[in-house]
Amino acid sequence: METTGDVVVVRGEEELFARAGHLWEHVSDLACAANDLYTWSVTRPSGPERQQRPERIRKLYRPGVLLDPSTAQHLRGLADSGAEIRITPDEINETIIFDRRIVILAGDASYGVRGYSVITRQEVVAGVQSLFEAAWRAGTELAVYDAQIAEIRTLAPRIMELLGSGCKDETAARTLGLGVRTYRRRVAELMNALGASSRFQAGVRARELGVV
Amino acid sequence: METTGDVVVVRGEEELFARAGHLWEHVSDLACAANDLYTWSVTRPSGPERQQRPERIRKLYRPGVLLDPSTAQHLRGLADSGAEIRITPDEINETIIFDRRIVILAGDASYGVRGYSVITRQEVVAGVQSLFEAAWRAGTELAVYDAQIAEIRTLAPRIMELLGSGCKDETAARTLGLGVRTYRRRVAELMNALGASSRFQAGVRARELGVV
DNA sequence: GTAGCGTTGGCAGGTTGTTGCCAGCCGTTG
DNA sequence: CAACGGCTGGCAACAACCTGCCAACGCTAC
Numbered sequence: 001m002e003t004t005g006d007v008v009v010v011r012g013e014e015e016l017f018a019r020a021g022h023l024w025e026h027v028s029d030l031a032c033a034a035n036d037l038y039t040w041s042v043t044r045p046s047g048p049e050r051q052q053r054p055e056r057i058r059k060l061y062r063p064g065v066l067l068d069p070s071t072a073q074h075l076r077g078l079a080d081s082g083a084e085i086r087i088t089p090d091e092i093n094e095t096i097i098f099d100r101r102i103v104i105l106a107g108d109a110s111y112g113v114r115g116y117s118v119i120t121r122q123e124v125v126a127g128v129q130s131l132f133e134a135a136w137r138a139g140t141e142l143a144v145y146d147a148q149i150a151e152i153r154t155l156a157p158r159i160m161e162l163l164g165s166g167c168k169d170e171t172a173a174r175t176l177g178l179g180v181r182t183y184r185r186r187v188a189e190l191m192n193a194l195g196a197s198s199r200f201q202a203g204v205r206a207r208e209l210g211v212v
Numbered sequence: 213m214e215t216t217g218d219v220v221v222v223r224g225e226e227e228l229f230a231r232a233g234h235l236w237e238h239v240s241d242l243a244c245a246a247n248d249l250y251t252w253s254v255t256r257p258s259g260p261e262r263q264q265r266p267e268r269i270r271k272l273y274r275p276g277v278l279l280d281p282s283t284a285q286h287l288r289g290l291a292d293s294g295a296e297i298r299i300t301p302d303e304i305n306e307t308i309i310f311d312r313r314i315v316i317l318a319g320d321a322s323y324g325v326r327g328y329s330v331i332t333r334q335e336v337v338a339g340v341q342s343l344f345e346a347a348w349r350a351g352t353e354l355a356v357y358d359a360q361i362a363e364i365r366t367l368a369p370r371i372m373e374l375l376g377s378g379c380k381d382e383t384a385a386r387t388l389g390l391g392v393r394t395y396r397r398r399v400a401e402l403m404n405a406l407g408a409s410s411r412f413q414a415g416v417r418a419r420e421l422g423v424v
Numbered sequence: 425g426t427a428g429c430g431t432t433g434g435c436a437g438g439t440t441g442t443t444g445c446c447a448g449c450c451g452t453t454g
Numbered sequence: 455c456a457a458c459g460g461c462t463g464g465c466a467a468c469a470a471c472c473t474g475c476c477a478a479c480g481c482t483a484c
Contacts, residue, residue, distance in 0.1 A: 166408060166412075166413040178463085179464070181464070182463060187441090196378060197378035199415065200378075200412065201376055201377070203414065203418075203419070204419045204424055207415070207420060208419060212416055391432065391433040393433050394431085396471075396472070396473080397431095400472075411471085
């Protein structure tokens, strides 16, 4: 563990849980941005020590989380239970904010153990909060985005499977009974939902989200 | 659990462990083919019930497992301890064979719970064994392949990072101080090591192996 | 000092992918 | 029944990628 006054960097989910697990006990205003459903769930205790539910929960995700029907269903369930969920096509830094007082920023997960910055300095917290608010305002309500992406979702598994098989677009299109232009339209829509600018990146992203 | 006489299909690692965990106790001739290091480790008990080590262990992997230095080091350790390890560029069906008597074939892991076929019918076991032997003979000794891939491995993380960033080859090449032809040579080598025929497939594979 | 070998990188031809354009088709609405 | 809107799919221009070819360079051995 490294400390620099109001910013503490911890490495790995265990250290993060030890450091921040208690924050869930009394939080009333929770805001988070994540690339998938798991990023912040590791910090949250799931036993009897979990107290009352926060008064306000806001969650901001990338569209890719809606490509998996079960994940989409889970998010709808959360929304039905009172959580406010929005979707943003923009790149987001994975962040969680407790009561506008404590911020945790997730570091790069590409290699080895992930680092998390736990920030309590109020000026910094305020800055991160305002960035979150801007991203939140630009987001689209879950229900609205879900309706838009429903069509993509029905075909997404087959397209992902075909993309993952390594075959050419022409072959994949024929397999689905589509013209190659239409197949490529669908692929472009998936790339957008995954927030990817290349097919390699889309492949990585799809695997991370478990949709391939 | 579904049964068809000498072939039993189980779903998920827990059922597999319950069904096949005991096989490790007295096995003396073990042969397996896997895409990563974890596929068959879930079936193996790790406590005191594990008896003596098999007399012969043969493991066949795809080259991608050597892209990660720590995975490569682990495999070298296994080889040093007496296991015979070979690498094959060909597609392999994940298989494990106990004493030429019992075979387990891993099913598709793309979605949901993975199915495993546990086969005891001797004709089928013999057939699978001979397929394994053919693939084994075509494989390359770990040490030989490792030496060949060492060069690729040093640059692989940077290339994966750049590929994963979604930027163009020209940009990535400049970032690494290489010509775009040379960069594309390295990418082609990585694609081969990953057994991928498209960049999307390579992205998926790289993420599965944890090298991006 | 020279020959041989391996690698790099520029060039180029071919393939694959990205996206715009537009004709045709189908379903809906007035 | 006609008009309209949306979607499909063929075509095409362009971009990005894939791989062969070859000159140049650096290193090693003799």
